[in-house]
Amino acid sequence: MRTIALALQHEADVNTADKNWRTPLSFAAERGYESIVITLLQHKADVNTADKNWRTPLSFAAERGYESIVITLLEAHACAYQVDLCGHAPLSYAALNGHKRLVELLLATDHDATDHDGIDHDGYLFYYVPDALDCAAEKGQNEIIECLFRTGYVKDCGMALLLATKGGHGDTVRLLLTKAGIDVNGKDEDGQSPLTIAVMGRKHSIVEDLIAARNIDVDYIDEGGWTPLCWAASLGDDRMAKLLIAAHADKKLAAEALAEEYEDEELTSCLLTLSPNHGLVND
Helix, strand or coil: CHHHHHHHHCCCCCCCCCCCCCCHHHHHHHHCCHHHHHHHHHCCCCCCCCCCCCCCHHHHHHHHCCHHHHHHHHHCCCCCCCCCCCCCCHHHHHHHCCCHHHHHHHHHCCHHHHCCCCCCHHHHHHHHHHHHHHHHHHCCCHHHHHHHHCCCCCCCCHHHHHHHHHCCCHHHHHHHHCCCCCCCCCCCCCCCCHHHHHHHCCCHHHHHHHHCCCCCCCCCCCCCCCCHHHHHHHCCCHHHHHHHHHCCCCHHHHHHHHHHHCCCHHHHHHHHCCECCECCCCC
16 A cells, blocks of 8 residues: 555556556456555556456456445446446346346446436346346355346346256256246257256256246257257156156157167167166166
8 A cells, every 4th residue: 555655656557558458457356455445546547447348447356245335436426337348247247256236236327326327227237237147047046136136137048048057057947947937948059958067067956946947848859950858868868858758758769869870770679768766778
């Protein structure tokens, strides 16, 4: 702190930046140095300065959970909705790391008091709450998810379900499945559905929850032409295959897809005789 004060006494440029465009305020906010943040702001530091990744001091403080610094930055008119190159606003970083009080604070922040670009508060929440939901689901932050749903700005949580499934967050998957309007058969960038992802990851309890969901497509065909049962058979996962068969997965469809990929008559023959009580291997 003494070094900062001395530099400011000699009229150092408070907004000087390093090669990554990060300023003293950016580092102070990230590291939780509240007194330095206050001093820099008193000397006209740019509260909305962004680094090469477009991350602001508020973004770093929200990520680390420094509530008092977040409040200080907002009072200095930090933009609560400035996004970085990943498309994340400070709200998303707070959600990702489970900082519930900060999520509530940022949701309540009046956009008009922090930024002036003609977009109203509701317009911003309509876009940024879903992104924050995805971040929370990725890390299994269930309290944050409930908080975000209460805003009324979540219309589709299909991507959140995919991310929760990938992360193996069974409790989060079950929570999302209780929400109205969820697309249980949505696909990710690789064309995989939540059920396919769970089968490939051998997440048996999540598979059980998904196949019990309304409108689930147990024969979802991915971009490679495979169904979840194909993946279970190829992995030799007897328990998974039985779960899918019990949910009326199409054995013939899976066997035909496997036959196109492998010249393994024993596997396809075994698949066709599969039942909930008779697996890929003799019990």
